[in-house]
Amino acid sequence: MTFSAVLLDLDGTLLNTVPDLTLAVNAMRADINLAPLPLETIATYVGKGVRQLIVRSLQGDGIEPDHDLVERCRDLFNRHYHPVNGLHATLYPGVIEGLDAFRRLGLKLAVVTNKPTEFTLPLLERTGLAPYFEQVVCGDTCARHKPDPMPLLHACGLLQVPPAQTVMVGDSINDAQAARAAGMAVLAVPYGYNEGLDVQNLKVDDIVMSIDAAAQWISARGTSPVPA
Numbered sequence: 023m024t025f026s027a028v029l030l031d032l033d034g035t036l037l038n039t040v041p042d043l044t045l046a047v048n049a050m051r052a053d054i055n056l057a058p059l060p061l062e063t064i065a066t067y068v069g070k071g072v073r074q075l076i077v078r079s080l081q082g083d084g085i086e087p088d089h090d091l092v093e094r095c096r097d098l099f100n101r102h103y104h105p106v107n108g109l110h111a112t113l114y115p116g117v118i119e120g121l122d123a124f125r126r127l128g129l130k131l132a133v134v135t136n137k138p139t140e141f142t143l144p145l146l147e148r149t150g151l152a153p154y155f156e157q158v159v160c161g162d163t164c165a166r167h168k169p170d171p172m173p174l175l176h177a178c179g180l181l182q183v184p185p186a187q188t189v190m191v192g193d194s195i196n197d198a199q200a201a202r203a204a205g206m207a208v209l210a211v212p213y214g215y216n217e218g219l220d221v222q223n224l225k226v227d228d229i230v231m232s233i234d235a236a237a238q239w240i241s242a243r244g245t246s247p248v249p250a
């Protein structure tokens with residue numbers, strides 16, 4: 023099997039976004055009189071979207087938030103995250119080299135993230151990543167988000183490439199489970215968040231040290247570029 027498309031996770035795979043997420047979560051917590059959490063703790067709450075990030079950051083205090091509290095916190099979080107989104111976000115080593123290599127190989131590229139659209143699009147613009155991607159599928163694009171396969175299958179449809187010719191590259195169990203359920207190959211990078219768990223235990227085709235290494239892995243197995 024040769025590959026024609028690559029789907030890339032965003033947080034923890036292309037960009038280290040936890041410094042900005044930490045600022046927003048802690049500003050939200052200050053608004054409801056909760057003490058700040060360390061960045062390392064917040065990193066383990068990232069992966070299943072903003073709602074889960076908020077719920078997990080309250081559960082750590084023994085609070086089981088009801089719908090109204092989650093919605094109130096979500097408004098607060100959104101207000102705080104917009105101005106800092108991308109301010110301290112950094113590209114991981116090898117990302118640009120890897121994206122350039124994918125392009126040289128003629129592969130179609132899409133971002134598939136659980137981050138909501140209202141934060142994803144400005145973040146891709148601010149970090150200069152936007153021009154690399156033909157499609158961007160966010161946490162609120164489809165009825166269900168990762169680990170459900172729906173957003174990955176949606177991205178394949180938009181790119182017009184079958185799942186069997188697609189590789190997902192991500193940092194967490196959400197990417198691994200979604201890709202397996204979608205019937206596509208999946209690579210994991212070890213430097214992201216993975217909800218605080220070791221990536222060695224993920225059911226993936228391989229662990230690659232960088233996006234550049236992912237491009238080498240895919241190139242070694244064969245690619246069949248799809249005409250634009």
Ligand SMILES: O=C(O)COP(=O)(O)O
Binds near residue numbers: 068075136
């Ligand atoms: O928003 C999140 O929780 C994680 O986003 P990701 O899917 O880009 O890792």
Ligand SMILES: [Mg+2]
Binds near residue numbers: 034214
């Ligand atoms: Mg991720």
